[in-house]
Amino acid sequence: MLSQKVDRRDGKLAMAHFYVAFIALAIGGLAGLLQVLVRSGKFELPAGIGYYQVLTVHGVVLGLVLTTFFIMGFQLAATSKTSGTLTSKQRTIGWIGFWTMTIGTALAATMILLNEATVLYTFYAPLQAHALYYIGLTLVIVGSWLDGAAIIMKYTEWRKANPGQPSPLMTFMSLVNTLMWMVATIGVASTVLIQLLPWSLGLVETVNVGVSRTLFWYFGHPLVYFWLLPAYMAWYVVIPKVIGAKVFSDSLARMSFILFLLFSIPVGFHHQLLEPGIDPAWKFLQVILTFLVVIPSLMTAFSLFATFESFGRSKGGSGLFGWFKKLPWGDARFTVPFIGMVAFIPAGAGGIVNASHQMNQVVHNTIWVTGHFHLTVATAVVLTFFGVSFWLVPHLTGRKLTKKINKLGLIQGSLWAIGMTFMSGAMHAAGLLGAPRRSAYSEYGGAAQAIEWIPYQIAQAVGGSILFIAIILMLYIFINLAFFAPKGEEEFPVGEVAHEAEKAPMVFENWKLWLGITVLLVLFAYTVPFIDMIQNAPPGAKGFKLW
Amino acid sequence: MHMHKFEKVWLIFGVAALLVFLTVLGVSAFYLGNQPPSCLATIDPEKVDTTAPFNEPGLKKVEGKDWDYELVFVAQAFAYTPGEVEVPLGAKVKVIATTKDVIHGFEVAGTNINMMVEPGYISEHVTVFDKPGEYLILCNEYCGTGHHMMTSKIKVVE
Amino acid sequence: MAQTQLKNKTHTEVEDGSSLKGTLASVFFVGIFIVLTWVGVYFLYLDRF
Structure with a gap:
């Protein structure tokens, strides 16, 4: 099954997701350019366009649209590749999901362009957007659930057909991310459907701001892990195959993903450290839980270095760092995600600072934070997605990654590294x-x-x-790989495990156990402060449209 | 499940570092009282102007409390009241703020005074103004078109 | 004697092929970077009022 190509019909479904994702990259990238130019003080937006309207476009289109569409497309392709072609029912659900997400995106985008929703992608009440903006974002979430349902169904089918066997690693990882996403999005769906939508329609007059923010951030932090885990999937499983090495440890990879499922969610308070209405002891509890989610990333760092060192030594690299030179630096499928991995080192260090309880006072809502997540999502994650596109797009369209495009990919990654060093570095410094x-x-x-x-x-x-x-270059590469590259076969690299003998423990497939612990941790971290927030609620807030 | 010896060494180091961080933060927060601003008091956002202490924004000397002064700010789109204030050097001050409309930020640039101001809630932070100079107060949470024009100033004077 | 020598030789070869000492050094570089970043901002926090 591993040598099989992804079925063309599944490929079309994944590609549909990628078209939207890369259109989002074009629009969001342009918005980002306008923002940095305005902030330099040397440029003003023409035709009365507002800075914050552009900023809303940037956040929604890149933070929510690009990521969600790319991730769903990638996970569907990975599941189809490793667990077999989707059934027509599964594929139909995937298509309904895709169109639901796309319609939702169009609705939200229309409202932003009409200047009816200049509330940024975090839409904090009591700034009140048009109801159709909230409906649009809800449809994006619901569509992603349908995509996720297709993955869950495929997984269930595979397990039934292979009793007592651990699922294929990529399917397992896609499933974990899907489950985490579903548990997390309940929060944002609740605040939108129960609070914001009736309020924006005028059915209720006021909104409970504290509850709304808490529900948003219950979703908002697992959101960033939803972005990160597909990148980790590529790092754990794809990159070893690309460089010609083995997956360092199947079991440890699964364990780190399970830890992400457990600890990504009960940590939203670390985004609310400086706000009133939450007891500091509960904040500190979630700070501790946040620190626990660092551990699987520490494991990942070790696994990756170990993969690289084992490979480099097998190629004759000697001494402490001789293996480093043996890595295939000329291969954009490796080098571009590698730049992302390097970026994750300062990104992770900055993240620990952000989550450090009272130390958050130094950096909260300063541009340091913007610098931080431009290293995490806008470098580590996005460069990995680009690196995946270099082989996945031609694989799905029956084309080849040519030497010329590979070289462009390397230039693209280097430009990104240079540009981001300037931008994120300056953001961190100015933020302090x-x-x-x-x-x-x-x-x-x-x-x-x-x-x-x-x-x-x-x-x-x-x-x-x-x-x-670098974005323009990437768009050129994507269009080339999707429509113009020479016909041929491009490999879908799926790494094999180093110790074949060591089968992954079946306990990792026990979802009653893991989802049970996930829910318990959420209840533990949230129940008391949430009830407190409702019982001691201030008078509600009326809506404002201040743009 | 097999784990390489070096990976165990690395994880022990990593977890130990995280524990040290948490201990430092925990002792500072719970023993020395350096908690992030987490005031639990509420207020009717439509009656801010008539509710004490927000009916009289500005610096006020207080007696018999753990701090010498209270510095009261009212935030609304797109301004703070007062627009400028002087604080004596070395004064221990409780900064108190709330908002009359949407969520705002309250950041005194270059200091640890940084808190969210949310409708219905009161935000507080106690600190000693121990360095003279002019400090810019700005809104660091998006609140609308004039968000970046929303400022005030604290002068710490001898 | 001969046996010991043979053992030694095999031993060095195996260690060179599967050694992860570079990995250990690399992750510790990462770890020290994290600690320095954190301590740096913590001192900024202590220095400010």
């Missing part, structure tokens, strides 16, 4: 000086402190412009 995130250019009444931030904003504009060139 106090420069805020999510703000248009401002001299703050000539305040001396704000003047100090301007050189950093110019550095961000330089970095952002380089990144925009």
Whole structure:
């Protein structure tokens, strides 16, 4: 089964997701360029377009659309590849999911373009967007559940056909991410359907702000792990095959994914550390849980280095770091995701700082945070997705990654690394000086402190412009691989396990156990403070449209 | 499940580092009282102007409390009241803020005073203003078109 | 004597092929980076009011 190509019909479904994802990259990338230019102070938006409207486009289109569409397409393709072609029922559900997500995206996008929803992708109440914006985002989530249902059904079918066998690693990982996503999105679906939608339709007058934010962040942190886990899937399973090595350990990879399922969700308070209405002891409890989710990433770091070192030594690399030179640096399928892995080192370090309870006061809502997630999602995750596209798109369209496109891919990755070093580096530095995130250019009444931030904003504009060139290059590569590259066969690399003898323990497939612990941890971390929030609620907040 | 010896060494180091971080944070927060702003008091967001202490924004000397002054701010789109305030150097001050409309940020740039201000809630933070200078207050949570124009100023003077 | 020598030789070869000492050094570089970042911001926190 492993040598099989992904079925063309499943390939079409995955490709449909990728078309939307890369259109989102084009639009969101342009929005990002406009933002860094405005913030440099040397450029003003034409035709009365608002900075925050552009910012809403950037966040929604890249944070929600690009990621969700790419991830669902990738996971469907990976499941089809490793567990067999989808049944026509599964594929139909996948298509319904795709169209639901697409219609939702179009609705939300229309409302943003009409300036009816300039509330950013976090849509914090009591800023009140048009009801169709909330409905659109809900449809994106519901569509992703349908895509996820297709993956769950395929997994169940495989397990029935192979009793007593651990599921294929890529299917397992896709499943874990799908389950985590479903548990997490309940939060945002609840606040939208129960609170924001009736309120925006005028059925109720006020909204409980604390509850809404808590439900949002119950979703908001697992959201970032939903982005990260498919990248980890590529790092654990695909990259070893690309370089010609083995998967370091099947069991440890599964264990780290289970730990992500358990600890990604009960940690939302670390986004709410500086807000009133939550007892600090409960905040600290979730800080502890947040630190636990660092551990599977530490395991991942070890596994990856071990894969690289074993491979490099088998090629004759000697000494402490001789193996490093033996890695296939000329292969964009490896090198571009590798740049992403390197970016995850400062990204992870910054993340630990952000989650450190009172230390959050130094960085909260400063542009340091923007610098942080441009290393996590906008470098580690996105460069890995690009690296996956280099082989997955031609694999699905029956084409080849040519030497020329491979070279362009390497240039693209290098430009990204350079651009992001400037942009994210300057964001981190300015953030420590106090420069805020999510703000248009401002001299703050000539305040001396704000003047100090301007050189950093110019550095961000330089970095952002380089990144925009890298985005154009990536769009060219994607269009080439989807429509113009020479016909042929491109491999779908699925790594084999180093110790064939060691079968993954079946306990990893016990979903009653893992979902049970997940729910228990959520109840443990949230029940008391959530009830407290409702019982001691202030008078509700009326809606405002301040843009 | 097999785990390489070096991986165990690495994980022990990693977990130990995380525990040290948590211990430092925990002792600082629960023993020394350096908690992140987490005031549990509520207020009617439509009656802010008539509710004490927000009916009189600004710096006020207080007696018989753990702090010498209370510094009261009202946030609304797109301004803070007061728009500028002087604080004596070395004063122990409780900064108190709330909002009359949407969510705002309250950040005193270059300091640890950084808190969310949310409708219906009161936000507080106690600190000693021990370095002289002019500090910019700004809104660091998106609140609408004029978000980046929303500022105030604290002068710490001898 | 001969046996010991033979053993030694095999031993070195195996260790070179499967050694993960570079991995250990690399992850510790990562670990130290994390600690330095954290301590740096913590001191910033302590220094500010």
